[in-house]
Amino acid sequence: MKIESLKGTRDFLPSQAALREYMEETILSCYRENGFRRIMTPAIEDIENLDKSDGGENLNLIFRIMKRGDKLEKALETGGELCDMGLRYDLTLPLSRYYCANRAKLEMPFKCIQLDRVYRAERPQKGRLREFVQCDIDIIGDSSPNCEAELITVTAKALSRLDIGSFTVRINDRRILNSTLLKCGFAEEQLTSVCISLDKLDKIGAEGVAQELSDKGFSAGAINSLSEIFRRLPLSADEISELAGEEAAAGMISIIKSAEALSEGKFTIEPDLSLVRGQGYYTGTVFEIKSDKFSGSVAGGGRYDGLIGKFIGENIPACGFSIGFERIFEILSEMGRQGSGRKRIAYIYSGDFPAAFAAAEKLRAEYDVSMFLRPKKMKSFLDRLAASGFSGFATESDEDIRLFSE
Amino acid sequence: MKIESLKGTRDFLPSQAALREYMEETILSCYRENGFRRIMTPAIEDIENLDKSDGGENLNLIFRIMKRGDKLEKALETGGELCDMGLRYDLTLPLSRYYCANRAKLEMPFKCIQLDRVYRAERPQKGRLREFVQCDIDIIGDSSPNCEAELITVTAKALSRLDIGSFTVRINDRRILNSTLLKCGFAEEQLTSVCISLDKLDKIGAEGVAQELSDKGFSAGAINSLSEIFRRLPLSADEISELAGEEAAAGMISIIKSAEALSEGKFTIEPDLSLVRGQGYYTGTVFEIKSDKFSGSVAGGGRYDGLIGKFIGENIPACGFSIGFERIFEILSEMGRQGSGRKRIAYIYSGDFPAAFAAAEKLRAEYDVSMFLRPKKMKSFLDRLAASGFSGFATESDEDIRLFSE
Numbered sequence: 001m002k003i004e005s006l007k008g009t010r011d012f013l014p015s016q017a018a019l020r021e022y023m024e025e026t027i028l029s030c031y032r033e034n035g036f037r038r039i040m041t042p043a044i045e046d047i048e049n050l051d052k053s054d055g056g057e058n059l060n061l062i063f064r065i066m067k068r069g070d071k072l073e074k075a076l077e078t079g080g081e082l083c084d085m086g087l088r089y090d091l092t093l094p095l096s097r098y099y100c101a102n103r104a105k106l107e108m109p110f111k112c113i114q115l116d117r118v119y120r121a122e123r124p125q126k127g128r129l130r131e132f133v134q135c136d137i138d139i140i141g142d143s144s145p146n147c148e149a150e151l152i153t154v155t156a157k158a159l160s161r162l163d164i165g166s167f168t169v170r171i172n173d174r175r176i177l178n179s180t181l182l183k184c185g186f187a188e189e190q191l192t193s194v195c196i197s198l199d200k201l202d203k204i205g206a207e208g209v210a211q212e213l214s215d216k217g218f219s220a221g222a223i224n225s226l227s228e229i230f231r232r233l234p235l236s237a238d239e240i241s242e243l244a245g246e247e248a249a250a251g252m253i254s255i256i257k258s259a260e261a262l263s264e265g266k267f268t269i270e271p272d273l274s275l276v277r278g279q280g281y282y283t284g285t286v287f288e289i290k291s292d293k294f295s296g297s298v299a300g301g302g303r304y305d306g307l308i309g310k311f312i313g314e315n316i317p318a319c320g321f322s323i324g325f326e327r328i329f330e331i332l333s334e335m336g337r338q339g340s341g342r343k344r345i346a347y348i349y350s351g352d353f354p355a356a357f358a359a360a361e362k363l364r365a366e367y368d369v370s371m372f373l374r375p376k377k378m379k380s381f382l383d384r385l386a387a388s389g390f391s392g393f394a395t396e397s398d399e400d401i402r403l404f405s406e
Numbered sequence: 407m408k409i410e411s412l413k414g415t416r417d418f419l420p421s422q423a424a425l426r427e428y429m430e431e432t433i434l435s436c437y438r439e440n441g442f443r444r445i446m447t448p449a450i451e452d453i454e455n456l457d458k459s460d461g462g463e464n465l466n467l468i469f470r471i472m473k474r475g476d477k478l479e480k481a482l483e484t485g486g487e488l489c490d491m492g493l494r495y496d497l498t499l500p501l502s503r504y505y506c507a508n509r510a511k512l513e514m515p516f517k518c519i520q521l522d523r524v525y526r527a528e529r530p531q532k533g534r535l536r537e538f539v540q541c542d543i544d545i546i547g548d549s550s551p552n553c554e555a556e557l558i559t560v561t562a563k564a565l566s567r568l569d570i571g572s573f574t575v576r577i578n579d580r581r582i583l584n585s586t587l588l589k590c591g592f593a594e595e596q597l598t599s600v601c602i603s604l605d606k607l608d609k610i611g612a613e614g615v616a617q618e619l620s621d622k623g624f625s626a627g628a629i630n631s632l633s634e635i636f637r638r639l640p641l642s643a644d645e646i647s648e649l650a651g652e653e654a655a656a657g658m659i660s661i662i663k664s665a666e667a668l669s670e671g672k673f674t675i676e677p678d679l680s681l682v683r684g685q686g687y688y689t690g691t692v693f694e695i696k697s698d699k700f701s702g703s704v705a706g707g708g709r710y711d712g713l714i715g716k717f718i719g720e721n722i723p724a725c726g727f728s729i730g731f732e733r734i735f736e737i738l739s740e741m742g743r744q745g746s747g748r749k750r751i752a753y754i755y756s757g758d759f760p761a762a763f764a765a766a767e768k769l770r771a772e773y774d775v776s777m778f779l780r781p782k783k784m785k786s787f788l789d790r791l792a793a794s795g796f797s798g799f800a801t802e803s804d805e806d807i808r809l810f811s812e
Binding site: 005353385 | 407408409410411412415416417418419420422423424426427438439440441442443444445446447448449450451452454455458459469470471472474488489491493503504506507508511512513514515517518523525527536537548550552555556559663664667668716717718747748750752759760763764770774775776777778779790791794
């Protein structure tokens with residue numbers, strides 16, 4: 001049997017689990033204070049829901065669960081579909097389904113928190129996990145750009161409490177991006193493909209994107225117009241207004257102004273016309289947060305006004321922001337940060353369990369107390385306790401706590 | 407697309423999620439105080455690890471995840487194994503793997519907590535979930551019966567804090583059970599099959615078990631001897647000593663005495679010779695907790711001294727106790743219990759988001775404050791807020807909080 005966890009998954013040691021619990025509690029309490037409420041949904045979803053969910057590239061990364069028993073046998077015989085469920089690739093699709101199933105019982109607008117595991121069959125490589133935690137807040141049933149401002153402000157507040165250092169919020173609007181691309185000369189039906197290339201700007205640079213668009217056979221004129229805009233990036237809010245028209249840009253500019261006014265100098269927010277975000281379900285604003293010091297995105301989100309409509313045929317506005325829990329866990333680990341918690345004390349006893357437990361219990365008002373049978377080699381045992389983070393110990397014969405630091 | 411969650415899985419409303427969070431925090435803080443430390447492992451495991459894990463009936467309930475890409479195509483062509491991973495059916499197998507992979511970095515004996523989701527492809531029916539949460543404590547590397555006493559005492563303490571009402575701990579020992587069955591006249595190689603039938607005692611009664619054993623073709627003499635013992639159940643500790651020999655029963659009796667001494671009248675503990683527990687990996691003591699008022703088991707566990715050896719060829723003693731989180735959630739829900747948390751206040755504003763956010767922020771020292779744009783119909787909006795659990799509201803024009811109860 002194999003002792004390592006599967007590629008792309010991780011075992012967490014007690015000290016790491018403590019840091020993750022601290023992160024969870026810090027984020028959740030911030031979100032709760034701001035009026036968001038936790039919900040929980042299953043990690044497994046109907047495979048059709050996942051396959052039809054407009055998740056962009058993520059649809060190729062779904063872990064599929066096989067049918068069982070007679071249904072599997074029949075599918076194997078007839079060459080039918082072998083799977084009936086899959087592991088969710090994000091928390092937005094399950095939330096959309098959840099909202100439709102439960103909306104009679106939910107507040108409107110509905111402001112919720114999710115903190116949970118998601119799964120993607122990424123090619124295993126450094127930093128690419130196949131099982132990872134996301135923490136999302138969403139507002140469903142409100143089309144005002146104040147939602148975006150609120151989600152950005154509250155997410156930034158949570159990141160500030162985690163003390164990850166300075167960061168930058170980048171914001172774009174799919175509608176502005178689309179109208180810009182149309183102006184450049186791309187056709188409506190080419191936009192998805194153009195955006196997929198554009199999304200690689202960070203990785204392959206402006207020239208790489210232009211090359212890829214050219215390889216895809218798009219017109220040189222449109223590519224040149226787009227490259228011209230690239231050379232002028234980042235555009236200011238005013239330049240974007242000019243490019244896309246005041247009306248189209250008004251929502252995004254109001255979001256930027258609101259978030260800026262509340263930033264307290266803890267983060268900067270700037271428009272980024274090249275920001276795409278991979279998911280196909282975004283319909284308007286998209287945003288992303290990057291640490292100023294550490295690479296990679298620490299949060300991402302946007303407006304997805306069409307996704308809930310896929311379930312119930314009625315369009316319900318929705319917008320969400322997702323914290324990349326794993327990237328932040330790596331950053332805090334790199335910073336040497338630890339979880340919170342009380343001091344840990346060992347209570348060492350020889351045999352009479354009830355008496356020892358009662359004695360240890362008295363110390364538990366102040367400490368986390370772990371009971372151990374007296375080992376043969378006391379000295380080396382105590383050394384190991386100290387090395388593994390215990391603060392001290394007590395014994396039956398000497399119930400005063402002896403701290404290792406003394 | 408389907409709006410209901412998959413059969414055997416559940417969506418949790420905000421009030422339910424709050425109760426679950428309260429349960430998690432109550433259990434975890436109790437376990438932490440007692441010196442156990444949380445670890446986290448992936449929900450997906452190598453399919454071979456799961457298939458070879460001695461999980462008894464649970465091995466038939468594994469959700470299997472399909473291979474992807476070239477590997478899947480090759481398997482389909484050659485008729486090879488289609489799956490490479492599966493969802494874990496419990497937390498004991500992943501812990502055993504985890505311990506082997508990480509033991510150089512772990513304390514010894516290792517006392518840990520897990521609280522996480524597990525999956526079983528049960529036939530969907532009332533109370534049978536396919537995705538559910540378990541919360542386990544385990545002690546690895548210690549063969550003393552004090553481990554069992556500690557696990558029982560600490561688990562009972564957590565259940566008492568959750569205030570689920572009175573409950574009973576039932577305890578047995580696989581070795582005593584086996585020697586009793588051998589004495590009755592069953593053969594060594596028949597014991598697993600006999601135990602599978604015996605495990606149904608609660609459901610089909612002593613006569614049902616005898617009938618099933620008879621249908622399986624076991625000797626009438628052995629069945630009669632066993633039925634004779636059934637008629638005398640429950641046996642006292644002394645009777646068990648007599649039946650199994652003092653030495654064999656000594657461990658179990660010491661566990662019972664220890665747990666009794668620490669029970670503070672909050673629970674009873676009694677030997678139960680008919681207790682089997684389904685998993686094949688148990689090697690010694692097994693135990694289970696049942697509420698005295700509500701049906702079904704709320705916790706179960708036992709000693710599994712052989713499981714870790716399957717990974718590293720070296721037997722390491724291990725013992726664990728698992729709380730059935732979902733059954734307790736149902737019981738507390740039935741009792742009308744709720745999560746803890748601060749009062750929720752709505753802050754209703756008209757347009758200027760930054761000013762409103764700053765005003766709401768002042769109230770957040772004391773309340774969870776959710777911001778809402780002023781609705782067209784204020785009266786019905788407020789009625790809905792009150793109905794969904796808000797304690798009151800404030801507005802831009804009147805920042806004093808108006809409680810709905812006033």
